[in-house]
Amino acid sequence: MLDFLRRRIKSEHAQTQAMLSAYVDGELTTREQQRVEAHLAHCDACVEELRTLRYTKGLLSKAPMPQLPRSFVVRQADLEERPVMAPRRGFGLAYAYLKGATAVIAVAFALLVAGDLIAQLSLGTSGVMLPAMAPAERVYEGEQEAPAESTIVVQKAVQETVVVEKAVEEQVEEVVVTKERVVTKEGEVQKAAIDTPSPAVRQALPTASLPPREVEQQAVESLALPEDAVGGGAPPPTEVAAVEKASDADATVTPTPLPSTTPFPTVPEEAASVASMGMESRRWLSPIRLVEIGLGGLALLLLTITLIARRQQP
Amino acid sequence: MVQSIDEQALIAAAQRGDLDAFNQLVIHYQRLAYHVAYRILGEADASADATQDAFLRAYKAIKQYRGGSFKAWILRIVTNTCYDQLRLKQRRPTASLEALLVAEPAPGPFFVDQAESPEAYVERQELGRTLQAGINALPPDQRIALTLCDVADMNYQEIAQTMNVSLGTVKSRISRARAKLRNYLLTQQELLPAQYRLRDDA
Numbered sequence: 274m275l276d277f278l279r280r281r282i283k284s285e286h287a288q289t290q291a292m293l294s295a296y297v298d299g300e301l302t303t304r305e306q307q308r309v310e311a312h313l314a315h316c317d318a319c320v321e322e323l324r325t326l327r328y329t330k331g332l333l334s335k336a337p338m339p340q341l342p343r344s345f346v347v348r349q350a351d352l353e354e355r356p357v358m359a360p361r362r363g364f365g366l367a368y369a370y371l372k373g374a375t376a377v378i379a380v381a382f383a384l385l386v387a388g389d390l391i392a393q394l395s396l397g398t399s400g401v402m403l404p405a406m407a408p409a410e411r412v413y414e415g416e417q418e419a420p421a422e423s424t425i426v427v428q429k430a431v432q433e434t435v436v437v438e439k440a441v442e443e444q445v446e447e448v449v450v451t452k453e454r455v456v457t458k459e460g461e462v463q464k465a466a467i468d469t470p471s472p473a474v475r476q477a478l479p480t481a482s483l484p485p486r487e488v489e490q491q492a493v494e495s496l497a498l499p500e501d502a503v504g505g506g507a508p509p510p511t512e513v514a515a516v517e518k519a520s521d522a523d524a525t526v527t528p529t530p531l532p533s534t535t536p537f538p539t540v541p542e543e544a545a546s547v548a549s550m551g552m553e554s555r556r557w558l559s560p561i562r563l564v565e566i567g568l569g570g571l572a573l574l575l576l577t578i579t580l581i582a583r584r585q586q587p
Numbered sequence: 588m589v590q591s592i593d594e595q596a597l598i599a600a601a602q603r604g605d606l607d608a609f610n611q612l613v614i615h616y617q618r619l620a621y622h623v624a625y626r627i628l629g630e631a632d633a634s635a636d637a638t639q640d641a642f643l644r645a646y647k648a649i650k651q652y653r654g655g656s657f658k659a660w661i662l663r664i665v666t667n668t669c670y671d672q673l674r675l676k677q678r679r680p681t682a683s684l685e686a687l688l689v690a691e692p693a694p695g696p697f698f699v700d701q702a703e704s705p706e707a708y709v710e711r712q713e714l715g716r717t718l719q720a721g722i723n724a725l726p727p728d729q730r731i732a733l734t735l736c737d738v739a740d741m742n743y744q745e746i747a748q749t750m751n752v753s754l755g756t757v758k759s760r761i762s763r764a765r766a767k768l769r770n771y772l773l774t775q776q777e778l779l780p781a782q783y784r785l786r787d788d789a
Contacts, residue, residue, distance in 0.1 A: 294762035298736060300743045328785050329769040333737040336718045337711040338622045342635045345617040346610040347646050351639075 285312055289319050297326050368582050375575040382568040389561055594657055601649045609649065613642050616658070619739060620665045626734040627669040629723045634669075641668040656745055663749045666731050673727050710780035717778055721771035729764035736761050 289312040295301050296309050313319050600608035620641060624634040641664045652660055703711075722730055728750075735746045747757045776784050 291762060294765045295743070295758050297765075298743070298761070300758070325769045325773065325785065326765055329765055329772060330737055332714070332772065332783060333718060333733070333768070334740075337715045338738075339625060339631055341618060341621055342631060344614070345621070345635075345639050345642050346613050347606060347642055349606065351643055352606075352646070 286316060286319065289313070289316070290322060293319065293323050293326055297323070297330055368579075371575070371579050371582055375572070375579045378568060378572045378575055382565070382572045385561070385565055385568060389565065598649070598652060598657060601646070602652070606646070609646050612657070612661075616661050617642070619658075620661065623662060623665055623734055623739050624669050626719070626722055626738050627666065627727075627730055628672060629719050633672055637668045637672055638665065641665040644668065656748065658739075659741070659745045659749045662735065662739060662741075663751070666735070666749060670727060670731070710782070713778070713780055714783050717772070717775050718768075721768045721775070724771060725764050725767055729760045729767070732757055732760035733764035733768065 285308075289309050292301060292305060292309055296306065301309065313323065594612070597608045597612050601612065617638065621634060621638045624637045624641070625631065628634045628637060641661075645661055645664045648664070722733070725733065731750060732746060735741045735749055736743075741749065743754055743757045743761075746761075747754050750757065752760075772779070773785065
C-alpha cells in the first residue's frame with residue numbers, strides 16, 4: 274500500500290517536473306496548471322526547479338542583443354545575383370537524390386546480373402534436355418554443309434560415351450575410339466573424315482541429346498541406308514581421295530559400332546552445354562543482356578556524376 | 588506585432604512582385620530575424636549573412652505564402668537558413684585562422700543605453716557572452732525552439748508551425764533546452780555579474 278502511494282507520488286513528481294517549463298511559459302491547460310500547482314504546494318524540489326527555470330527564461334529574455342549591422346532590405350541587384358544559401362540547399366537536395374538514384378541503379382544492376390548468372394548456372398548444371406536438343410541437331414546438320422567450322426570428337430570407350438565439341442578454329446580433329454584401339458588422324462584425314470562423316474559419327478551425334486526413341490529411329494535409318502548417309506554430304510572428289518589416302522597410310526578408320534539405343538549417361542550434360550555455344554551469340558543480344566548493359570552503363574554514368582558532384586558540394 | 592501597417596496588403600503587393608512593399612515587411616521584421624539568427628548561430632557576421640539570405644529567399648518564395656502568421660512564416664525561413672549554416676559548419680568544422688587566434692569572439696555592438704554606465708555595459712556584454720556559450724552547447728533543434736520561445740516571444744503553437752513539428756515535440760524540446768541552459772548557467776554563476784546571478788530570494 275505504501276509502495277503504491279510512493280510510486281504514485283514519484284510519478285506525479287516526474288510528470289510535474291516535465292511540465293514545469295511549459296508552466297513557466299503559460300502553455301498548460303487549466304487542468305494541468307491546477308495539477309502542477311497542487312504538487313508545488315507540497316514539493317520543495319519542484320519549487321526550486323521552477324525558480325531556476327524562471328531565472329533562466331528571464332535572463333535569456335533580458336540579455337542584450339547586438340545592434341543591426343546593416344539594413345536587410347532586398348535590392349533589385351541582390352535578386353539578380355546568385356544567392357548564397359538557396360542554391361546550396363537546392364544542390365544538397367539534388368545531390369541527395371543523385372546519391373539515392375545511383376544506389377538504386379547499382380543495386381538493380383547487381384541483382385539482375387546475379388540473377389542472370391544463377392539462372393545460367395542452374396541451366397548448365399541441371400542438364401536440361403530441351404534447349405540442348407535443337408543446337409545438337411544444328412551442329413550435326415551444319416557439319417555437313419560447313420564442316421570447316423566444326424570439330425568433332427567422338428569417343429566411344431567401354432561405357433560408350435560420345436563427346437561432341439565445337440570450336441572456331443580451322444583445325445579439326447577426330448578421335449575414334451573403338452573397343453579395340455584408338456585411332457587418331459590429323460590434317461586432311463581428319464578434315465575428310467568430318468567432311469564425310471561416317472555413319473557412326475552421324476548416328477552418334479544425335480544420340481547425345483535425343484530421346485531414346487528418336488535415337489533408335491535414326492539408328493535404324495542409318496542401318497537401312499548407309500549409302501545415303503555417306504553420300505548425303507556430297508563430298509568433293511578431293512576429300513574422297515583424302516579418305517583413301519588416309520586408309521593407305523594405315524590410319525585405319527574403323528567404323529564405330531552401332532550406337533547404343535540408350536542415351537549415354539554422361540553425354541547430354543556436356544553436349545548440351547557445348548552444343549549450345551552456338552546460341553551464345555544470340556544470348557548476347559537477348560533483351561536481358563541489353564537491359565544489363567543499359568543498367569551497367571547508367572550505373573557507371575551516375576557514379577561518375579555523383580563523384581564529380583561530391584567534389585563540387587559546398 | 589504589425590499594427591501600423593496593413594500587413595496583408597503589403598504581402599499581397601509583394602506577391603504581385605512589388606519589391607518596395609516587401610521591403611516594408613523586411614524593415615518591420617529584420618530586427619527580430621537578426622536576433623533569432625544571432626542566438627541560433629552565435630556569430631554576428633554569420634547571422635547577418637543568414638538574415639539577408641533569408642529575406643532574399645522569402646521574397647522569391649512569397650507567392651507560396653498561403654496566409655496564417657507571417658511572423659511564423661518568415662521566421663521559418665530564417666531558422667531554416669540558420670539550420671543550413673549550422674549543418675555546413677558541422678560538415679566543415681575547421682575554423683578560420685582569425686577565430687583560432689582569438690580565444691573569445693569580440694562582443695558585438697550591443698544596444699547602448701545612453702544612461703547606462705560603462706561598467707553596466709561591460710556586465711551586460713559578459714551576460715550575453717555567457718548565455719550565448721550556453722545556447723551554443725544545445726543541439727540545433729532545441730536551440731531553435733528555445734530561441735523562438737524566449738527571444739522571438741512566440742507561443743508553442745506558433746513554434747510548432749514554424750518548426751513544422753508537433754506541439755508535444757515543441758514542449759519537449761523547450762523543456763530540455765531550458766533545463767540544460769539552466770544547468771549551464773548554474774555552473775557559470777561566478778562568471779556572471781552579481782546582479783544576474785541566481786539569488787536565494789529570487
